[in-house]
Amino acid sequence: MTHPHFPVWDLRVRTPRIELRAVTQQEMADQAEVARRGIFSPGTTSMFSEPWTDLPFPEMERTMYQYWFRKWSEWSVDDWNLPFAVYLLDDGTSGGSNPACVGNQITMAKDFPTTRLVSTGSWLGLEHQGRGIGKEVRAAALHLVFEGLGAVRAESEALADNIASQRVTLAMGYHHNGETIVSQRDVAQALLRFAIDRSDWESQRRDDITIEGLDGALDMFGLA
Amino acid sequence: MGATEPPGHHWPIWDIRIRTPRLELRPVAQQEMFDLVEVMRAGIHDPADMPFLTPFTDLPSPERERRAYQHFLSGWAAWTPLDWRLTFAVYLRPDAGPDVAPAGTCVANQSVMAKQFPIRRVVDTGSWVGRAYQGHGIGKEMRAAVLHFAFEGLGAQRAQTEAFVDNPASQRVTESLGYADDGGGVDVQRHHARRVHRYALECDEWARRRRDDITLVGLDGALDMFGLDGSLTPLDTP
Numbered sequence: 095m096t097h098p099h100f101p102v103w104d105l106r107v108r109t110p111r112i113e114l115r116a117v118t119q120q121e122m123a124d125q126a127e128v129a130r131r132g133i134f135s136p137g138t139t140s141m142f143s144e145p146w147t148d149l150p151f152p153e154m155e156r157t158m159y160q161y162w163f164r165k166w167s168e169w170s171v172d173d174w175n176l177p178f179a180v181y182l183l184d185d186g187t188s189g190g191s192n193p194a195c196v197g198n199q200i201t202m203a204k205d206f207p208t209t210r211l212v213s214t215g216s217w218l219g220l221e222h223q224g225r226g227i228g229k230e231v232r233a234a235a236l237h238l239v240f241e242g243l244g245a246v247r248a249e250s251e252a253l254a255d256n257i258a259s260q261r262v263t264l265a266m267g268y269h270h271n272g273e274t275i276v277s278q279r280d281v282a283q284a285l286l287r288f289a290i291d292r293s294d295w296e297s298q299r300r301d302d303i304t305i306e307g308l309d310g311a312l313d314m315f316g317l318a
Numbered sequence: 319m320g321a322t323e324p325p326g327h328h329w330p331i332w333d334i335r336i337r338t339p340r341l342e343l344r345p346v347a348q349q350e351m352f353d354l355v356e357v358m359r360a361g362i363h364d365p366a367d368m369p370f371l372t373p374f375t376d377l378p379s380p381e382r383e384r385r386a387y388q389h390f391l392s393g394w395a396a397w398t399p400l401d402w403r404l405t406f407a408v409y410l411r412p413d414a415g416p417d418v419a420p421a422g423t424c425v426a427n428q429s430v431m432a433k434q435f436p437i438r439r440v441v442d443t444g445s446w447v448g449r450a451y452q453g454h455g456i457g458k459e460m461r462a463a464v465l466h467f468a469f470e471g472l473g474a475q476r477a478q479t480e481a482f483v484d485n486p487a488s489q490r491v492t493e494s495l496g497y498a499d500d501g502g503g504v505d506v507q508r509h510h511a512r513r514v515h516r517y518a519l520e521c522d523e524w525a526r527r528r529r530d531d532i533t534l535v536g537l538d539g540a541l542d543m544f545g546l547d548g549s550l551t552p553l554d555t556p
Contacts, residue, residue, distance in 0.1 A: 099387055100351075100383075163391045163394040
């Protein structure tokens with residue numbers, strides 16, 4: 095079904111390999127299954143400041159659902175969080191008939207019509223890591239914000255020991271943007287900041303990424 | 319849903335159904351949000367009146383529709399066993415009566431909410447009926463349904479409601495179901511003081527009038543979300 099009364103739910107971003115779909119009912123269920131199968135190798139630290147992936151069934155699933163309910167219920171032009179589920183369109187094996195959900199991508203902004211600044215985050219199911227999907231997801235997210243929304247700058251952060259995330263970020267053309275310290279499970283951790291400006295995105299923008307459903311949702315971003 | 323079939327989601331409240339011969343009540347998931355907003359768009363009260371404490375029907379489109387979605391979503395987002403708001407969309411069943419609307423039509427909103435329910439055993443209710451469907455007894459039928467859910471399904475001891483003093487239709491429904499006068503109060507609406515009547519229905523009064531033609535579906539799998547599966551220990555309660 096389409097969502098004329100909440101048009102941001104109709105938003106899609108598609109590359110040849112993946113599709114980002116705004117998180118509604120089906121996407122919530124699909125992502126909860128991915129998270130239940132595991133996002134981190136056992137023994138490694140969570141990359142999240144809130145270790146929700148430690149929760150047993152069904153608390154973890156309900157925590158995820160309520161996180162998404164809250165993001166949509168609190169959406170405003172001046173402060174929004176746009177969560178997408180990531181679907182794999184072509185992994186070379188499935189034939190692409192029934193895209194598999196592989197993870198999550200979220201873009202956040204405050205006072206976007208003025209600042210034109212976003213920050214992004216994402217996670218991938220353990221079995222989908224190491225195949226370049228994270229980079230493809232980031233490329234899609236950056237295409238949406240720079241091409242679709244007219245952003246001038248995108249920021250991202252990663253814990254110092256999350257090398258995979260930093261590799262994706264640097265490969266996309268972000269530059270280092272300082273660092274800070276966060277507490278995670280009562281342990282101090284270095285958090286590295288990165289940023290990419292519009293001109294750096296433009297020098298490597300792709301022509302094989304499409305955005306669907308944005309026109310009807312522009313006023314939810316204060317851009318109509 | 320069969321007992322062995324895995325649910326298509328992880329929000330078991332969505333599987334609850336309350337059925338009377340005339341109506342089915344379904345918690346607001348994606349389709350129900352859309353249906354309720356369409357009823358709201360078609361009109362739920364005389365524009366000259368404002369029966370709601372929060373005058374959400376005053377907003378221009380599309381803010382009005384988006385706020386309604388966000389209101390429904392905030393109920394799920396803020397849900398805890400000790401503080402919850404459950405909003406149902408009300409649909410006509412085939413026996414709704416030939417003069418109302420076709421079976422399957424969404425006609426109304428029925429909400430029930432509670433704080434510290436496992437201890438207090440008190441619920442409050444609120445509702446609205448689409449203008450095109452008023453005057454057919456739907457308001458009374460859906461209140462009977464949600465009272466059955468609260469008393470029979472959740473083990474409530476008391477149900478409360480209130481209405482502005484100039485909303486006789488709401489008061490008529492309330493009084494016809496056996497509620498007692500529970501005093502009055504003053505609320506603020508659009509920066510104006512508005513008088514309200516309060517009403518309460520105790521479990522024993524409900525039990526004397528209880529109907530045997532209302533069924534509950536899907537509640538067992540959701541009981542822990544109400545803190546009623548034995549998992550809520552005294553330490554969890556403030």
